[in-house]
Structure formats: C-alpha cells, structure tokens
Amino acid sequence: MIRFPLPLKFFLFAALIAVVPLALVGNNLVQIARDELKSAVNEDLTGVAGQLRGEFDSLYQGRWLAPLMVIRAGVDNPDLGVAQKVSLLTEGLAQLPDVVSLQLSVEGSDIPVLVSNEGFGARLSDVGLDPVATLAVSNDLLANIEGTGQFGRPLVSQLAETGDWLATLALPMDSQIAGRKLTLAARINLHALQRSVQRHPFAARGQITVVDHAGRSTLVDHPEILAERAIVASAMPLIVAGARADALEAYARPDGTEMLGAYAFPDWFPFAVIAELSEKDAYAVVTQMMRRIVIVGGLGFAAASFGALIFSRRLTGPILKIGRVADAVKDGDFSARVKGVRSRDEIGDLASRINVMAGQLGERLELMKFVSHETVSAIQKQDGAGMKRGGERREVTMLFSDIRGYTAFSETVTPEEVIEVLNRYFEIQSAIVERHGGDIDKFVGDELMAMFVGEDKEDRAVRCGVEIKEALAASFGAQSARELAVGIGIASGAVVLGAMGARDRMDYTVLGSTVNLAARLCSKAGPWQVLVDRETCDLVDEGLTLDELPPVALKGYAAPVPVFLAYSEVATSEQVMPIQ
Known part of the structure; x- marks a missing residue:
C-alpha cells in the first residue's frame, strides 16, 4: 500500500482548495449553518409548544x-x-x-x-x-x-x-x-387559554395553532379545518388515540410554503398545540453568511497553501506521538501519556487533551462500578450521542431488600464496623442478584434495589429473594448480639425506566407504582420474610412455597393489597411468622 507523507497531503489539500469552486465550499458551510439554525429553531418550537401545553394543564x-x-x-x-x-x-x-x-x-x-x-x-x-x-x-x-x-x-x-x-x-x-x-x-x-396563545411572544414571528381531533382550529373566533396541513394530519390520530408523543416536523403547506413545526399535547384537553415557523424566516441569516464566506474563503486559501508547505513537517512528529498514545488507550492502557510536545498551538492542545482523556477514561472505568448494568447499557446504546433525559415504559419485577435492626446496630458500633458489615451484606446479595439475572439499580443506606427483566423475571426474582434470605440467615442469623435480619419485598408490573434529573446531573433509574409497591412490601416484611404481590406470585414456577396472607394496608393504596409469603420447601418458624 502506497503511503503518502503528511507534507504531501497538506500540499494536495491546498491544491484542491484552489481547484474546487469556492461556491461549493460556501454551500457546505451554509448547509452546516442551516442545520445549526434548524436545531435552534426546532428547540425553540418545541419549547413554545411545551410551554403552552404546561400552561394549559396548569390553568x-x-x-x-x-x-x-x-x-x-x-x-x-x-x-x-x-x-x-x-x-x-x-x-x-x-x-x-x-x-x-x-x-x-x-x-x-x-x-x-x-x-x-x-x-x-x-x-x-x-x-x-x-x-x-x-x-x-x-x-x-x-x-x-x-x-x-x-x-x-x-x-x-x-x-x-x-x-x-x-x-x-x-x-x-x-x-x-x-x-x-x-x-x-x-x-x-376558556378565554384564559386564548390569551395564553395570543399573547405568547412567539406569535409575533411565528404561528401558534390549537387543533382538535378533527383537525379544526380551536380557541379562535372563526375555526377552520386545517387537516390538509401535514403537521395537523400527523397530530390528529395521536389526539384520537390519547397519545402524548411530542414531535418535530419539517413539511410544506398546500401553498408550497416550507415550514418547520412542533406539537405537544396537553394532558387535560383533547388538543394539539402546534408552533410553526417558515423556513424563509428561520434561515434569513444564511444569505448574509454566504457573502462573508466567499471573502473569508479566498483569504483562507492563501493562508492554507502557505502554511501547508511551511509547517507540515513540524506537525508530523507530535501527531505520530499522539497516534501511539491513542493506540495504547485503545488497547486498554490508560496510563499512556503524550510526552515531549510543547508547541503552543492546536497540536499542543490536542496532546494535552489526549492526556486528559486517557486519565478520565481510567477514572470512568472505575466509575462504572458505581452504576447499574442498565445504566451502562443505556449509555452504550447512545453510540456516543450523549444521554438525554426521558424514559420508556418497561415490564419489570422489582426487588427491595432492607436490613432489620440496622439503625440500632449503627448506633452501638463504630462507623468503620457499620461499613464493613453493610459491605458483607451487599456482597452476598449482589452475587445472588447477578446469578439470577437481575440488575442492582442502587444501594440506599441499608437498602438494596434490584430490577429483573426478560423471560421468567418473576420466577427469577422470587428465587433470588428466597436465596438472599437463606444466604444471609446462614451467614448472619447466628449473630444474635447484632440482631440484624433482612426483609424483602417483590412486585411486578410496568415502570418508567430512563434518565432523570438535571441536565448536568442525571440518575438512570425506575419510577412507578410497581417500584412503590415493592418498597412498601419490603417495609411490611418481618425479619427473614420475602413478601410477593399477586402478579408476581402467579408466575412463579414449582420449587417454592407461596402462602397467601391476609391483605395488608399499604401507604398510598386505598384498599388492602393481597400479599404472599415466599419460602423454600423447608422453612423455619421464623420464615412463616405473620407480617408485623
């Protein structure tokens, strides 16, 4: 394979700039600027629609x-x-x-x-x-x-x-x-809703429309049927279905006007709030940019041709060093560093950034120990695009495990001993959860929160809970002086799984009534008890015993909740004692 030296590549690059029409360069730059403007406009449109949706629901x-x-x-x-x-x-x-x-x-x-x-x-x-x-x-x-x-x-x-x-x-x-x-x-x-639309600042440069399921404009003096507009046609079936899938869309109106639009759906009204802006207004600044690009492009060509011949050799050495460190990092050696590059330019900055990147990658490798497998999997699915806040509905089985007697124990021993005992408890539980295909979402004090997904998730979760109880009872049950035990709650159903929090500090976790139910069952469980809800109980295979207990009153539930006590075929009197 023929190898082209870097100086030659720089020279060829300058020659191509001289040959390729500046119009093409300008077109590419304009397209980039257009995309950036579109992103900003889309964010603005989404914000307007979302803001009005919030005002509608709040009012x-x-x-x-x-x-x-x-x-x-x-x-x-x-x-x-x-x-x-x-x-x-x-x-x-x-x-x-x-x-x-x-x-x-x-x-x-x-x-x-x-x-x-x-x-x-x-x-x-x-x-x-x-x-x-x-x-x-x-x-x-x-x-x-x-x-x-x-x-x-x-x-x-x-x-x-x-x-x-x-x-x-x-x-x-x-x-x-x-x-x-x-x-x-x-x-x-509803004149208050009408004022919210009419007085919104965006209405001075764009158009805000509220439509119903038939594509008719609402909250206006003279309603019109707008179903021929592409964005209205897209929103209509979502209104009928009761969906709340906010979206952005680029389209052309029947008169040929190119538009950008976004819509959002209030929770309490069968409406879609649509914010629209013509592409002509959105990209007005691009025309001015093109004039400047032609001037800057000509000056840039002269500088690029001269710089390609003079400085290419000085760039080769540092780039090769950076390449070797990049290869080492690729092979897992995060201790590799770029040394001997002292130039005060972009190459020097790149060398410093490579060194910082290698150090941070090593730190992040350690940080992965502090997040759940679902979090790592979600980040990997982004393919470098970065995590965004939001969630998805999933069918899961949640397991909560809580240490009984922990508060009294922590007040009688040193903090170092508390940490040592908690680590031993969590080490045993973590191994069992992983063995049963579960994923630990977080540790909160003396409580463990785990999630099971996929086939047989209910059966695996209950077997995991019973095994945790038996393993901890065997390891710590004899230490009566500490009076530490474990109570476990398990529930199955739909949850919302996703990234939540602030833009710069998020937590990838689960929310929903299923999570609350598992936590409530955990708090009701007595020492060495595993309490299971009905939905989970119905899907547990043979090999475990599940006794139906009297329904229990749980915080947040209007009626007593059916509950089942899970244990292995051979159980002690402690394991089947009534709920406290």
Whole structure:
C-alpha cells in the first residue's frame, strides 16, 4: 500500500482548495449553518409548544379543577340542606371568574339547580339566548360523560353566537337526595387559554395553532379545518388515540410554503398545540453568511497553501506521538501519556487533551462500578450521542431488600464496623442478584434495589429473594448480639425506566407504582420474610412455597393489597411468622 507523507497531503489539500469552486465550499458551510439554525429553531418550537401545553394543564388543574373539587367536597357534605348547597354554589361561583355556571343535577330529574355568572348571562341575553337553557348541562350529556368515564375531563365546544369557547366539566357526588345520585357540573370560559396563545411572544414571528381531533382550529373566533396541513394530519390520530408523543416536523403547506413545526399535547384537553415557523424566516441569516464566506474563503486559501508547505513537517512528529498514545488507550492502557510536545498551538492542545482523556477514561472505568448494568447499557446504546433525559415504559419485577435492626446496630458500633458489615451484606446479595439475572439499580443506606427483566423475571426474582434470605440467615442469623435480619419485598408490573434529573446531573433509574409497591412490601416484611404481590406470585414456577396472607394496608393504596409469603420447601418458624 502506497503511503503518502503528511507534507504531501497538506500540499494536495491546498491544491484542491484552489481547484474546487469556492461556491461549493460556501454551500457546505451554509448547509452546516442551516442545520445549526434548524436545531435552534426546532428547540425553540418545541419549547413554545411545551410551554403552552404546561400552561394549559396548569390553568385547568390549578385554576379550575382544584377549586371545583373543593366546592364539590363542600356541597357533598350530608349535613347541608338544599338551600345551603345552593348558597355554597353561589359563593363558589363568585370566587371563580372563569366559571360561568355551576349546576347540581339530580338523577332522573330534568330540573337542575343552576347558578350562573350574571355578566356572562347578560352577554347571552344580548345575543338573544336564554342563559339558563344555554348553560344548563343536559341529563343525556351527563349520562354520556358517566358512560365514557369522562368525569373530571373537559368537553370543549364553541358558543357560536358569542364566539366564546366553553369547557363542560362534570364531577360525581357521594351524597344523594331521596336515594338519587347527584352530579356537580360546571361550564368554564376558556378565554384564559386564548390569551395564553395570543399573547405568547412567539406569535409575533411565528404561528401558534390549537387543533382538535378533527383537525379544526380551536380557541379562535372563526375555526377552520386545517387537516390538509401535514403537521395537523400527523397530530390528529395521536389526539384520537390519547397519545402524548411530542414531535418535530419539517413539511410544506398546500401553498408550497416550507415550514418547520412542533406539537405537544396537553394532558387535560383533547388538543394539539402546534408552533410553526417558515423556513424563509428561520434561515434569513444564511444569505448574509454566504457573502462573508466567499471573502473569508479566498483569504483562507492563501493562508492554507502557505502554511501547508511551511509547517507540515513540524506537525508530523507530535501527531505520530499522539497516534501511539491513542493506540495504547485503545488497547486498554490508560496510563499512556503524550510526552515531549510543547508547541503552543492546536497540536499542543490536542496532546494535552489526549492526556486528559486517557486519565478520565481510567477514572470512568472505575466509575462504572458505581452504576447499574442498565445504566451502562443505556449509555452504550447512545453510540456516543450523549444521554438525554426521558424514559420508556418497561415490564419489570422489582426487588427491595432492607436490613432489620440496622439503625440500632449503627448506633452501638463504630462507623468503620457499620461499613464493613453493610459491605458483607451487599456482597452476598449482589452475587445472588447477578446469578439470577437481575440488575442492582442502587444501594440506599441499608437498602438494596434490584430490577429483573426478560423471560421468567418473576420466577427469577422470587428465587433470588428466597436465596438472599437463606444466604444471609446462614451467614448472619447466628449473630444474635447484632440482631440484624433482612426483609424483602417483590412486585411486578410496568415502570418508567430512563434518565432523570438535571441536565448536568442525571440518575438512570425506575419510577412507578410497581417500584412503590415493592418498597412498601419490603417495609411490611418481618425479619427473614420475602413478601410477593399477586402478579408476581402467579408466575412463579414449582420449587417454592407461596402462602397467601391476609391483605395488608399499604401507604398510598386505598384498599388492602393481597400479599404472599415466599419460602423454600423447608422453612423455619421464623420464615412463616405473620407480617408485623
């Protein structure tokens, strides 16, 4: 194979610059700038859509739903009479300027108790509408809301005569009148959402549109069907499906205008918030850049040709040294360093960075001992792109192990002995978790948190928990003076797995009710007990005994939770004692 010396390559490079039209160079640079601008614009669009989504949800949940829940709770008081309930509705309406009516409906009755905002009622009268008939929520609509499980969810429509957008909200009552169910309904004027869109700073240079599942613009005086726009067509099926997959999109409008857009979905409204900006406005700065590129390119060619011949030889030696160190690092020798390069230029900087990189790679190799296998796997999947915050839904089995008697023990011995004992406990547990195909997510004090995925995850997790209990009992159970034992909780189900935290300090972990359930079961487990939820129990193979215990009350759960005690075929009395 022919080898080209570095000086020759520099000369050929300068010659190519002289031959290749500067227009081509400029085009490449402009494309790079265009991509960077697109990235910035996309981030801006995503931020605008996400910000408005957050404002929509915040307004609905904090400004309307929460106060209405308070009013509902007051009206639901069985000690109040009808007159007192009506008075409470009237007072509540006065405190909520966006709520134009409150209604108390009795099942089977066509005459509801309705109080309305006087100002809004006057507006309706001015356009020839009956305020009571217009604002009343029919029994058919309430029945439809109940049948579709939409209690607490807004149904949005426009009042064509006034142009106002109203949300209908229904909340079921616990109390009854003459054995009939009661329902609290409210009509909310959404002008606050309209102001959020109209007054957003982005509206001065771009376009913000809110569309519903049919592709119709909403929260505007004159709605239009916008389904022919590509971004609206992409968002429509996601609104219907109830998905919340925010996205960016480049597309052309029917009139040929090239656009960049992003959409986001409020949690409480069947809408998509779309932020759009034309590519012409987004890339206006590129035209100015092209003029400057031609001038700078000509000057750069002269400097490159001269520098290629003069300095190439001085660059060869340091580059070869850097290459040898790079090869050593590739082979796993992180102690290798670039020596003897003292030039105060980019090559010198590169040599210093290579030395820093080698040292940091060695440090990171050690840091890998402090993170879970799932974390390392997630980082490797990024292929150098860097971790981004976010999560994915996974079906897992969670195992929590906690040392009983640890607090009292830690107060009676030295910190050094505490660390020694904890390390021995965790060493035994870690080996067992790894042997059963689990992944340790973290150690928190005296608690271990492990995750199992894949086939037979439930069976492997329970066998792991039983083996941990037996191994620790064999190693530490006889040390009665320390009174240390272990309690284990195991639960299976869906979790959210991903990177969470700040941009510069993240934790790759799991969240969800399954994690909470496993932790609660762990806290309920007595010394040397392994408690398992029903979903896990149903998938455990033969070889283990799982006894159903009386359901236990757990923090955060309205009803007692079924629980099972897992142990091997031969169990001691300690292992099957009741839950504390």
